[in-house]
Amino acid sequence: MDKGIKYTDTFQFGVEADWLAxxxxxxxxxxxxxxxxxxxxxxxxxxxxxxxSIVLNSQNQPVAIIEVQSVEVLPMNEVTEDFTLAEGEGDYQYWWDAHVHFFTPLLQQYDLQFSPNLLVVCERFKKVFP
Structure with a gap:
């Protein structure tokens, strides 16, 4: 019975899947x-x-289920400190450096370059399981 629940694929967060999970x-x-x-x-x-969504660890084992609470698209250089702190990984500078380091090689695979006004998708979610 469909109760209007929307599912998406399972995924790992970033390059440090275990730590982020x-x-x-x-x-x-x-x-x-x-x-x-x-x-x-x-x-x-x-x-x-x-x-x-189902969050996976580095061995592709499910460790959590999250529900998307909000989605906003904006330039990376307009992301607020409040949002970056909600990522739980460190302060604003850590967030900025980590995302530049993450996005740059991915963009290069498509012959694109990083720019501070790169559009990003900012998702807030809540853990619903466990």
Missing amino acids: DLVCQGKKTATTSGHIFYELENEELPQVGQY
């Missing part, structure tokens, strides 16, 4: 940032409010 499980990570251009290049839909 653990932050989700602890309730410290309640947000994530992804590059908008990658949704376009890979012809994927943006996350939707109310969508559920």
Whole structure:
């Protein structure tokens, strides 16, 4: 019976899947940032409010289920400190450096360059299991 629940694929967070999944499980990570251009290049839909996802660890084992609470697309250099802190990984400068380091090689695979006004998808979520 469909109760209007929207599901998406399972996924790992970033390049440090175990650490980030653990932050989700602890309730410290309640947000994530992804590059908008990658949704376009890979012809994927943006996350939707109310969508559920299964978070995997580095061994592709499910460790949590999250529900998307909000989705906003904006230039990376306009992301607020409040949002970056909700990612649970460190302060604003850590967030900025980590995302530049993460996005730059991915963009290069498509012959694109990083720019401070790169559009990003800012997702807030809540852990619903465990």
